[in-house]
Amino acid sequence: MKFFLDTANLDELKKGASWGIVDGVTTNPSLIAKEGRPLEEQVRMICDIVDGDISAEVVSTEAKSMIEEGRKLSKIHKNIVVKCPLTRDGIMATSALSKDGIRVNVTLCFSPGQALLAAKAGAYIISPFVGRLDDIGFTGMDLIRSITQIYKNYGYKTQVLAASLRSPTHVIDSALAGAHIGTMPFKVLDMLFNHPLTDKGLDQFLKDWGKVFHEAGAAR
Numbered sequence: 001m002k003f004f005l006d007t008a009n010l011d012e013l014k015k016g017a018s019w020g021i022v023d024g025v026t027t028n029p030s031l032i033a034k035e036g037r038p039l040e041e042q043v044r045m046i047c048d049i050v051d052g053d054i055s056a057e058v059v060s061t062e063a064k065s066m067i068e069e070g071r072k073l074s075k076i077h078k079n080i081v082v083k084c085p086l087t088r089d090g091i092m093a094t095s096a097l098s099k100d101g102i103r104v105n106v107t108l109c110f111s112p113g114q115a116l117l118a119a120k121a122g123a124y125i126i127s128p129f130v131g132r133l134d135d136i137g138f139t140g141m142d143l144i145r146s147i148t149q150i151y152k153n154y155g156y157k158t159q160v161l162a163a164s165l166r167s168p169t170h171v172i173d174s175a176l177a178g179a180h181i182g183t184m185p186f187k188v189l190d191m192l193f194n195h196p197l198t199d200k201g202l203d204q205f206l207k208d209w210g211k212v213f214h215e216a217g218a219a220r
């Protein structure tokens with residue numbers, strides 16, 4: 001499973017990248033706006049930190065302008081994946097951009113039918129949102145399971161990116177469901193490290209080691 005960071009914050013990205021386990025980055029207009037720099041500038045800086053797929057989202061709503069915007073975004077860096085929303089215009093833009101060899105991540109997917117549309121349009125990635133479905137009383141993870149099964153049935157190459165992940169359990173369940181990618185906030189990636197038995201075990205190993213070798217070293 002590829003791990004993407006769902007943030008545009010450079011400090012978080014530098015820290016995550018230093019661990020050597022970050023395969024890419026997803027941004028959206030809200031995440032870019034939070035950082036306060038123009039999209040192009042922020043995305044360039046992200047590309048300097050993480051060497052992998054970097055999603056940058058269009059903000060136009062009509063197919064023609066989405067296509068123009070997508071073409072411009074794709075020229076920022078070779079790793080850019082253009083993000084289009086799952087609307088009629090977004091799917092039209094996805095078809096056109098994909099035919100030009102531009103990789104598209106179709107975002108804001110909330111149903112298996114929408115995921116089928118994205119695959120048929122030649123999307124490189126589909127982004128089903130787990131947490132936002134949970135928020136309105138559905139089981140978001142069922143969507144990941146349905147999409148991975150449907151794509152398998154027909155051999156679609158579109159990668160399933162589990163998005164809107166809010167906890168380590170979301171990441172693990174997405175992996176069990178066969179998602180190719182999980183994108184998560186820095187906080188969730190950091191939480192994946194934690195286990196009380198790891199801390200307890202390490203503490204004991206070091207105490208046992210210290211009792212013999214530290215004391216022996218001190219006697220010499």
Ligand code: E4P
Binds near residue numbers: 006
């Ligand atoms: C990913 O591409 C999405 O922008 C992101 O996962 C949305 O997450 P949220 O529902 O926590 O805002």
